[in-house]
Amino acid sequence: MQRAQSTSVDPHLDRNNPAPEPLHPDRWGLTRTEEGLSLEGRSLARLCDRWGSPLFVVHAARLEGNVRRFQRTPPGRARGAEVFYSYKTNPVPAVLQRLWQLGIGAEVVSPYELWLALQLGVDPGRIIYNGPGKTRSSARAIVENDLLLVNFNHREEIGLVAQAAAELGKRPTVGVRVATSESWSGKFGVPIAGGQALSAYQEALSHSSLRVVGVHAHRGTAIGDADTLDRFLREVLGFCDALHAKLGLAVELLDLGGSLTVPTVLPLDASPLPLAEQIRRRLSIEAYLDAVVGQVEDHFRRAGRTPPRILLEPGRALTGDTQMLLCRVSSLHATGEGPEHAILDAGENLAHILHREYHEIFHVERWGDPAETAYTLDGPTCSPMDVLREGVRLPRLRIGDTLAIMDAGAYLVSFSNSFCFPQPGVVMLEEGRETLVRRAETFADMIDRDACAEAVSR
Ligand SMILES: Cc1ncc(COP(=O)(O)O)c(C=O)c1O
Structure with missing residues (x-):
């Protein structure tokens, strides 16, 4: 397997294994282009621009x-x-x-x-x-x-x-x-x-x-x-x-x-x-x-x-490996102690299973650059539990950067919830064509079943 430099691995896995080998995006058919990681010629960052972030992508x-x-x-x-x-x-x-x-x-x-x-x-x-x-x-x-x-x-x-x-x-x-x-x-x-x-x-x-x-x-x-x-x-x-x-x-x-x-x-x-x-x-x-x-x-x-x-x-x-979750950095927050916090627009509301499982995470725009900075990847919800990964090393992040959470095709959508934020859309990518197979939840969808829903202007 080709050695990748852009990501590092969860510290849990590191305990007995000081230098585990990160995985290469080509395992999932991803290639590096001028626009960052791409699948079937479609830039993952552009997919988010077009369909919104976060976004599930089915291959x-x-x-x-x-x-x-x-x-x-x-x-x-x-x-x-x-x-x-x-x-x-x-x-x-x-x-x-x-x-x-x-x-x-x-x-x-x-x-x-x-x-x-x-x-x-x-x-x-x-x-x-x-x-x-x-x-x-x-x-x-x-x-x-x-x-x-x-x-x-x-x-x-x-x-x-x-x-x-x-x-x-x-x-x-x-x-x-x-x-x-x-x-x-x-x-x-x-x-x-x-x-x-x-x-x-x-x-x-x-x-x-x-x-x-x-x-x-x-x-x-x-x-x-x-x-x-x-x-x-x-x-x-x-x-x-x-x-x-x-x-x-x-x-x-x-x-x-x-x-x-x-x-x-x-x-x-x-x-x-x-x-x-x-x-x-x-x-x-x-x-x-x-x-x-x-x-x-x-x-x-x-x-x-x-x-x-x-x-x-x-x-x-x-x-499991036929889907990924794309998300973006909403905010960066340095506390002066430990790794900087990167607050993403997807967290345990969409990827709860990352509390128990190691999934590869790629920096979409700059995969392959030196993974020089350690981050805690937090979700956006107001819950102290909403931490996806601690101590992950990535190329320097900026607000708006895209991350790809791999192997998101099992038990992410099923356990997703609308806690504080609506749920994302799902796009199927087929022979380079993008089809929106589930639109993102709207605010109105979130109250659609409630008694006051008619009274709220949409
Ligand atoms: C009865 C049954 N069959 C199949 C499955 C699928 O399991 P897995 O995703 O581990 O293959 C489950 C999930 O727990 C299950 O409860």
């Missing part, structure tokens, strides 16, 4: 590239996996619609997300319904729509959906979300350990209104390397064996959830490895897919049973 070619990587059939295998995008990861309808046009189904967790998928024209047979918030009324909506798969988050949901199915004369295809020993637990899923998941299946099988052929295992905790993936798969496959041996259940739909990481996004905890090495060791989409398909298929063939269809629900790995 359509990269989105399609990631889709194709997930859809590929691993070498030597008859088929790959079926892919369902986790809607909550980046709920921009134009992105979701594009994913559907490219053949990606929908993984939804609420009546709103189900409604949205149907509005976007997603075939109900390509929708998976998950989530811990099912109610009597959502159970009816789920059952009425004849979805590909409904996964029970916990045992108590089984009766709810079974009753809705019986009342509506339907027989939905269902599975149970199981929790492996390293998965998120508590609210999420039924632990395999202690036989809890098996007994949930026993209960599900006792309802004639349910077609129980699915297993759902979303790990939740990150799958960043081959060993973690291997442990996860072995535990889930062992559970499939137990279902077959103890309950005679042949799994037809094996839903392995999401959790694959984006290589260039790292957790903000100490790591003894240099940044570039950490990234190199992280599983690519291809390596993940090869391992999943290979391990599942080989396991079932060895056991003399028909391999199930493999369903995946990627969120961050599919869209």
Whole structure:
């Protein structure tokens, strides 16, 4: 990897690693031009001039590239996996619609997300319904729509959906979300350990209104390397064996959830490895897919049973690196102590996840100049929590300069809020063309649902 000089890395990552290597913009297809960093010939600074700052920018070619990587059939295998995008990861309808046009189904967790998928024209047979918030009324909506798969988050949901199915004369295809020993637990899923998941299946099988052929295992905790993936798969496959041996259940739909990481996004905890090495060791989409398909298929063939269809629900790995957040320096504030504060027009209101994750940040106009100054990057809201990054070294900043926060395509838009400031627009960049796919929120939008809204002049 080419060495870049323009940015430095979060001090959290620095703890055991005095000289981690910053990443180069060409990883994301960015090039340096006279107007600063550009994508497909479009200057990022000009994008902000035209559409306003802050601004989310979707890179359509990269989105399609990631889709194709997930859809590929691993070498030597008859088929790959079926892919369902986790809607909550980046709920921009134009992105979701594009994913559907490219053949990606929908993984939804609420009546709103189900409604949205149907509005976007997603075939109900390509929708998976998950989530811990099912109610009597959502159970009816789920059952009425004849979805590909409904996964029970916990045992108590089984009766709810079974009753809705019986009342509506339907027989939905269902599975149970199981929790492996390293998965998120508590609210999420039924632990395999202690036989809890098996007994949930026993209960599900006792309802004639349910077609129980699915297993759902979303790990939740990150799958960043081959060993973690291997442990996860072995535990889930062992559970499939137990279902077959103890309950005679042949799994037809094996839903392995999401959790694959984006290589260039790292957790903000100490790591003894240099940044570039950490990234190199992280599983690519291809390596993940090869391992999943290979391990599942080989396991079932060895056991003399028909391999199930493999369903995946990627969120961050599919869209994380396909979007960036552009923002500008509103103000500079030197306190005389520690790094100067650069107050940006985007903060935790749009990029809350930066409190937990390292994302590369580029100085758009002067990437490549010496990173001579340390800054604390603050957001604009009146909250002491609104700090995006401390101690980042950048070329000298001026008011109005543009920064690009990379890998903004997962859990930024979803967790954005209108605290003090309206939310930004979203532009899709495709073959050099810019399309505004979500206009920025206006002040009037922010009070549109309020009783006094008519009285306010717009
Ligand atoms: C059930 C389910 N599937 C898929 C995902 C997507 O996860 P990720 O973005 O880690 O791939 C999530 C997100 O937490 C989820 O809850």
